[in-house]
Amino acid sequence: MRILSSLTAVFLICWPGFLLAQSPFENGWQLDQTASNVTYMSIKKGHIAEANSFATVNGQISEDGTAVLTISLDSVDTKVDLRNVRMRFLFFETFLHPQAVVTAQLDSAVLEDLTTLRRKEITLPFSLSLHGVKADLSAPVIISLLSNDRINVATVKPIPILTKDFGLEPGRAKLEEAAGVAITPLAIVSLNLTFDRTTPGSAPPVTTTVVTASTALEAEGDFDxxxxxxxxxxxxxxxxxxxxxxxxxxxxxxxxxxxxxxxxxxxxxxxxxxxxxxxxxxxxxxxxxxxxxxxxxxxxxxxxxxxxxxxxxxxxxxxxxxxxxxxxxxxxxxxxxxxxxxxxx
Known part of the structure; x- marks a missing residue:
């Protein structure tokens, strides 16, 4: 999540002439959505684990090093249509809280040796806004320099997110009633994010507006x-x-x-x-x-x-x-x- 922080830093470090550049974040950076994913695992009945993901994730890093990852909660993908609908309406309440936002302020000094190491583990602090609640967290991540203009950041181990910390306990109770099963009150989240340096002159603006995209497994037009x-x-x-x-x-x-x-x-x-x-x-x-x-x-x-x-x-x-x-x-x-x-x- 704040994973974004290191991300940019990494890019800049791998950029030839980086140390001489006036701004290491010049032009900004953009998430490659097709090469990135945010997944979470939930547990029901005390022992059955289910892996789910989000179909729409956007990320940008601005020229001042501000990193933003925006997750469209309406794009939650459990591979089952009505289960997706339960997650949207009962758990996430996307009609009130349509997105989760991760923010970070990047520091390139932490990654000065990435051009030599090519792969480095660091601890990243980040801020997560979810369901109307904002919390400061941190997670160990592996940052891999794929090329001078491309970097990958992946969590070392899943990040535990407790439902009570984000006002999601009522939603969990509704899910339990709807599905008729007990659901463990936490999710474990994993991130695998790839960023590319933006073409000079077209730096993406940092924004937290809702991303419009096709919803996972949501039919277009009329329902049956x-x-x-x-x-x-x-x-x-x-x-x-x-x-x-x-x-x-x-x-x-x-x-x-x-x-x-x-x-x-x-x-x-x-x-x-x-x-x-x-x-x-x-x-x-x-x-x-x-x-x-x-x-x-x-x-x-x-x-x-x-x-x-x-x-x-x-x-x-x-x-x-x-x-x-x-x-x-x-x-x-x-x-x-x-x-x-x-x-x-």
């Missing part, structure tokens, strides 16, 4: 029925459609997920969906029934305003009659207050 049904089931589990207390007014924090929902409904033409409201058991049952229907209507009205025809949406309120879990704790009651989506026909 199975994909639609699976996505609606997953969207129903996010718990990210929120209302004012005891009211049917949508909170602004709901907008990101509702816009994602609109995109999915739009790509499921011909299907009628049910938008179902549910409450906990606090208060009178009749009042809860009315509130649940009003909240479902609020969601339908949002989608209709975006362009989904009213004829494609059935609205239902179930009040407290279909709890997911017993209404015996604050946490359980929060789970029971929800909006669910399903295909009617």
């Amino acid at each position: 029925r199975t994909a639609c049904v699976g996505r609606f089931e997953i969207l129903s589990r996010t718990g990210s459609i929120n209302f004012a207390p005891a009211a049917a007014k949508l909170e602004p924090s709901s907008t990101a997920l509702l816009d994602t929902l609109y995109d999915v409904v739009s790509r499921c033409p011909g299907l009628v969906i049910e938008i179902a409201g549910h409450t906990d058991s606090q208060g009178r049952a009749a009042w809860n029934m009315g509130l649940s229907e009003q909240r479902a209507h609020a969601v339908a009205e949002y989608l209709e305003h975006k362009g989904i025809p009213e004829s494609r949406m059935n609205v239902a309120g179930y009040g407290e009659t279909k709890p997911l879990v017993p209404n015996n704790t604050v946490q359980n009651r929060a789970k029971n207050r929800r909006i669910e989506f399903s295909v009617v026909n």
Whole structure:
């Protein structure tokens, strides 16, 4: 990750005339996406390890030595479509946090002997921004000088990332419920990054904007029925459609997920969906029934305003009659207050 730091330094050191150059980072450096990868391993049921990756990773090193690696979390690739969708919506919550960003400030002095050694192990500090949390970490990496204009940086051993350190514990719990398995609360991340020196005069700007790219295993255009049904089931589990207390007014924090929902409904033409409201058991049952229907209507009205025809949406309120879990704790009651989506026909 901050792996980027050493990367640049390395480039510059391997560049003939580097020691005489006014700026060792002149022209900047660009990640070769086709020759780079970021992978992570997760463990379920206590002993089953699964290796996953990200299809879209961008990296730049600016002329002042600032290194940035941007990982598009929407491009998470588990090799299974609906598993990818669970990771996006339930774990990473990409509708709120679409990317992870690694930054580093490079110091070429550490790599002065790379032109002689050609391969060197160093410890790199880096900053990781993930899921709205920023943390300072470090990792040992091997830096290999492939040519005067090309370098590879790879982690010596996987980097452990604890879910609790980045506010990902609620997402892990949602994944466990959706998949019906226990998931170890950490991931181990490996990086293999290759950078090329940028052509003089075309230095890439350092940016943390979202990278637009094709999503791993995500179909383009319309979804088939199975994909639609699976996505609606997953969207129903996010718990990210929120209302004012005891009211049917949508909170602004709901907008990101509702816009994602609109995109999915739009790509499921011909299907009628049910938008179902549910409450906990606090208060009178009749009042809860009315509130649940009003909240479902609020969601339908949002989608209709975006362009989904009213004829494609059935609205239902179930009040407290279909709890997911017993209404015996604050946490359980929060789970029971929800909006669910399903295909009617």
